[in-house]
Amino acid sequence: MSFRIKIVTFVICIAMLILIIDLVRRRKLREEYSQLWFATWLGILILMVWFDLLKWISHLIGAVSNVSTLFLFAFIFLVMISLHFSVVISKLTNRIKDLSQQHALLQNELESMKRTQQLNE
Amino acid sequence: MSENKPEKTVVIIPAHNEGDYIAGVVNQIRASYPYLDVVVIDDGSSDDTRTKAIVAGARVISNPFSLGYGGALQTGYKYAVKNGYQYLVQMDGDGQHDPAYIDDLIEPVRNGEADIVIGSRFLVPLSQGDNQQVYRAPMARKIGMKVFGAIATFLIGQKVTDPTSGYQAMENRVFSLLSGDKFPIDYPDADVIIMLHRAHFRIKEIPVRMLPSPDDKSMHSGLKPIYYVFKMFLSILVTLLRK
Numbered sequence: 001m002s003f004r005i006k007i008v009t010f011v012i013c014i015a016m017l018i019l020i021i022d023l024v025r026r027r028k029l030r031e032e033y034s035q036l037w038f039a040t041w042l043g044i045l046i047l048m049v050w051f052d053l054l055k056w057i058s059h060l061i062g063a064v065s066n067v068s069t070l071f072l073f074a075f076i077f078l079v080m081i082s083l084h085f086s087v088v089i090s091k092l093t094n095r096i097k098d099l100s101q102q103h104a105l106l107q108n109e110l111e112s113m114k115r116t117q118q119l120n121e
Numbered sequence: 122m123s124e125n126k127p128e129k130t131v132v133i134i135p136a137h138n139e140g141d142y143i144a145g146v147v148n149q150i151r152a153s154y155p156y157l158d159v160v161v162i163d164d165g166s167s168d169d170t171r172t173k174a175i176v177a178g179a180r181v182i183s184n185p186f187s188l189g190y191g192g193a194l195q196t197g198y199k200y201a202v203k204n205g206y207q208y209l210v211q212m213d214g215d216g217q218h219d220p221a222y223i224d225d226l227i228e229p230v231r232n233g234e235a236d237i238v239i240g241s242r243f244l245v246p247l248s249q250g251d252n253q254q255v256y257r258a259p260m261a262r263k264i265g266m267k268v269f270g271a272i273a274t275f276l277i278g279q280k281v282t283d284p285t286s287g288y289q290a291m292e293n294r295v296f297s298l299l300s301g302d303k304f305p306i307d308y309p310d311a312d313v314i315i316m317l318h319r320a321h322f323r324i325k326e327i328p329v330r331m332l333p334s335p336d337d338k339s340m341h342s343g344l345k346p347i348y349y350v351f352k353m354f355l356s357i358l359v360t361l362l363r364k
Binding site: 107108112 | 162180181182184186188192195196199200203302
């Protein structure tokens with residue numbers, strides 16, 4: 001790995017770390033969901049420091065070049081994170097449904113309580 | 122109202138923009154069955170469904186926005202659980218379901234013959250229905266009904282002729298189960314029947330006459346049939362995989 005690409009990767013790594021920590025600090029990103037991004041960051045860092053690992057993995061999976069190994073893993077990661085978000089969205093949709101149903105029932109209860117109160121007065 | 126009756130029964134009517142028909146449906150039920158509580162679930166309607174239903178004398182529960190047919194039904198199930206009803210009848214708010222059949226639906230549940238009774242438009246003998254009253258539906262929908270009816274029939278070992286029917290009566294244990302998170306909120310259909318069978322509930326179909334939807338804004342239109350077919354296959358599959 002050339003020195004220039006090492007510098008570029010290093011800068012990207014630092015920028016990414018600062019961004020993740022800052023998002024958590026400003027409560028824009030929940031700790032719960034920051035794990036995945038820290039894991040990505042760690043992956044990039046390891047590959048930068050230990051380039052032979054990438055070569056070894058490329059050899060192991062029979063990839064022609066190191067770049068395609070990198071792209072393969074990046075792609076798998078993106079698919080996984082999309083799937084993860086779909087799960088989160090499904091959970092949120094369900095919660096919103098439950099909340100709105102509860103809201104509707106409570107509102108109805110409140111209305112009938114008000115009505116009985118008015119009748120009693 | 123029916124608080125003094127030993128077995129409280131509620132009629133729930135999910136309605137989304139049914140302002141033209143809802144009052145008629147509610148009036149008919151209240152005239153024929155004054156001892157039943159009528160609850161309209163206004164599913165985020167943008168028209169005057171809510172006002173019309175209240176004026177007609179129904180209790181109205183309004184979802185803050187549209188949760189879909191299943192979501193509205195479930196609001197009704199939750200209401201029935203919360204208020205300790207013993208029996209529940211569900212029917213559509215567009216006048217497709219004739220309230221005259223409410224007694225026929227509820228009777229097998231009351232006398233313990235079944236836990237859930239489904240009104241089937243395909244069990245009506247042809248001689249009884251003239252051309253006006255025999256149910257007519259788009260071809261694609263008919264095929265869908267037949268296919269999923271056949272799958273349900275095969276899986277539960279009991280004839281299911283009309284899995285899409287929203288005209289049903291059930292007892293407390295059934296709607297208690299359906300008010301939980303197992304209920305599919307988009308298109309409750311054959312998958313619910315299979316799920317209830319696997320939960321050891323007794324299911325019965327009885328003939329009811331249905332009118333075609335007055336204006337065809339049914340949930341099986343546009344691109345939706347494709348999603349419907351996909352969803353139903355998937356939903357039946359996962360229902361079978363769940364314990």
